[in-house]
Amino acid sequence: PPPAKVVQALPEAQLNDSGKRGRQQYLNVCAGCHGGEGEGKPHIAVAMNGNTTLRLQDPRNLLRVIEDGIVEQQFTGFERMQPMPGFAGKLDDEHLT
Numbered sequence: 483p484p485p486a487k488v489v490q491a492l493p494e495a496q497l498n499d500s501g502k503r504g505r506q507q508y509l510n511v512c513a514g515c516h517g518g519e520g521e522g523k524p525h526i527a528v529a530m531n532g533n534t535t536l537r538l539q540d541p542r543n544l545l546r547v548i549e550d551g552i553v554e555q556q557f558t559g560f561e562r563m564q565p566m567p568g569f570a571g572k573l574d575d576e577h578l579t
Contacts, residue, residue, distance in 0.1 A: 491519075491520070507577055511569065511572075511573070512530070515527035515564075515566070516528070516529070516530050517529070517530075519531070520533075525561070525562060525563065525564070526563065526564050527563065527564065527566065528563065535547070545578060547566070548568075548569055548573065548578065549568055549569060549570040549573075549578075550568040550570065551565065551566045551567045551568035551569075552565060552566045553565050
């Protein structure tokens with residue numbers, strides 16, 4: 483298979499207006515758990531940096547997770563990820579695009 487594309491965030495100064503609004507939306511809604519730079523938090527939320535779901539050509543999985551949330555995930559030993567709330571009632575289509 484071809485090598486995976488590496489996607490890196492643009493510096494804030496290089497963002498257009500839409501990118502700036504998207505970044506602010508991320509900071510307002512997602513950064514509390516996923517980190518201000520997408521680094522994630524152990525046992526709380528996965529990192530957005532390098533997350534392959536964000537790079538899928540079809541966004542349906544990502545949108546469903548954002549809208550419906552995810553139940554707590556239990557892993558081997560004592561590892562777990564906290565549940566993620568759904569944002570269907572809080573974010574409209576404009577906020578998601």
